[in-house]
Amino acid sequence: MAFALARAASSRASHWSVKSFHSSSTSLHGVKHVGVLGAGQMGLGIALVAANVSKLPVLLLDTNEAQLNKGMKFMDSLLKKDIAKGRLTEAQAEETRSRVKTTQNMADFSNVDFVIEAVSENPALKATLFRDLAQATPKHAILASNTSSISITKIAAAAKGREEQVIGMHFMNPVPVMKLVEIIPGLATSNEVLRTTKDLAVAMGKTCTVSQDVPGFVANRLLMPYINEAIIAYETGIATKEDIDTTMKLGTNMPMGPLTLADFIGLDTCLAIMKVLHEQLGDTKYRPSVLLNKMVDAGWVGKKSGRGFYVY
Numbered sequence: 001m002a003f004a005l006a007r008a009a010s011s012r013a014s015h016w017s018v019k020s021f022h023s024s025s026t027s028l029h030g031v032k033h034v035g036v037l038g039a040g041q042m043g044l045g046i047a048l049v050a051a052n053v054s055k056l057p058v059l060l061l062d063t064n065e066a067q068l069n070k071g072m073k074f075m076d077s078l079l080k081k082d083i084a085k086g087r088l089t090e091a092q093a094e095e096t097r098s099r100v101k102t103t104q105n106m107a108d109f110s111n112v113d114f115v116i117e118a119v120s121e122n123p124a125l126k127a128t129l130f131r132d133l134a135q136a137t138p139k140h141a142i143l144a145s146n147t148s149s150i151s152i153t154k155i156a157a158a159a160k161g162r163e164e165q166v167i168g169m170h171f172m173n174p175v176p177v178m179k180l181v182e183i184i185p186g187l188a189t190s191n192e193v194l195r196t197t198k199d200l201a202v203a204m205g206k207t208c209t210v211s212q213d214v215p216g217f218v219a220n221r222l223l224m225p226y227i228n229e230a231i232i233a234y235e236t237g238i239a240t241k242e243d244i245d246t247t248m249k250l251g252t253n254m255p256m257g258p259l260t261l262a263d264f265i266g267l268d269t270c271l272a273i274m275k276v277l278h279e280q281l282g283d284t285k286y287r288p289s290v291l292l293n294k295m296v297d298a299g300w301v302g303k304k305s306g307r308g309f310y311v312y
């Protein structure tokens with residue numbers, strides 16, 4: 001194959017596979033080119049599914065060149081794995097791969113119809129980028145954020161003149177595997193933008209739910225306090241981390257325990273979400289655990305850094 005499928009698989013590859021859904025026949029309301037902003041674990045997964053399942057050309061932007069290279073290597077390893085398992089032919093994998101281009105320059109988004117932003121969970125960073133996206137993209141382009149918890153209305157306010165076209169499109173991790181997209185209209189989001197966003201999510205093989213624009217929406221309003229409480233249980237010595245994880249995994253039939261899940265999500269992302277819940281809802285029950293803060297300070301942010309509650 002033209003691309004380097006023979007490269008060593010990234011450590012994340014063992015948990016992901018591309019899966020070839022058939023693209024939906026749903027009309028995409030003129031969405032022909034997708035831009036993905038941020039090539040971390042979520043942005044990479046979103047780009048891959050947009051290219052492989054909805055079969056749209058994708059321009060993947062990250063300011064960090066090393067992250068872009070790492071992401072594309074990871075994409076190659078996922079495609080290689082799907083060829084090996086008979087889920088994709090070599091030709092299909094090559095087509096998918098050829099649909100994804102990379103850039104470090106937002107000016108290259110001048111031709112996209114739909115942007116999905118997946119940069120770090122930082123309100124100030126997202127505001128700056130949506131201000132810039134409103135300038136760099138065509139006037140008709142929809143600007144979606146994959147934020148886990150930040151107000152869509154607030155993000156939209158930064159995209160001056162484009163508020164009606166800003167929406168939350170919250171994918172789950174890992175994107176190629178997880179079937180849900182939570183969709184969050186902001187105060188100004190138009191019904192047409194909501195419809196197009198749902199149709200794109202369906203074309204990407206996903207099932208949609210809609211949430212009000214409240215801190216954490218539905219998924220993280222419920223999930224993050226659970227993870228935070230598991231970290232508090234560990235730091236106060238209620239049980240070992242292994243026993244906390246095994247209790248919840250086997251005791252409540254979860255695919256993985258809360259501390260393992262926190263490592264997969266990224267402890268920096270977990271902390272950022274808890275801060276949004278705590279600040280916006282003002283209830284001490286959402287206070288991030290001291291240990292979570294310390295681990296992020298230490299750079300032990302989970303699987304993506306090689307160390308979190310467990311070592312990878």
Ligand SMILES: NC(=O)c1ccc[n+]([C@@H]2O[C@H](COP(=O)([O-])OP(=O)(O)OC[C@H]3O[C@@H](n4cnc5c(N)ncnc54)[C@H](O)[C@@H]3O)[C@@H](O)[C@H]2O)c1
Nearest residue numbers: 038039040041042062063064118119120121147148173265
């Ligand atoms: N990790 C999860 O389980 C999960 C699930 C759903 C949603 N999310 C959300 O998705 C978003 C991304 O999370 P992630 O886990 O992929 O994080 P990540 O740390 O893996 O990736 C973030 C990426 O953003 C890039 N970035 C930072 N500043 C940038 C800029 N100015 N321009 C372009 N790129 C920039 C970084 O280089 C990095 O590649 C966050 O908003 C997060 O809350 C995460």
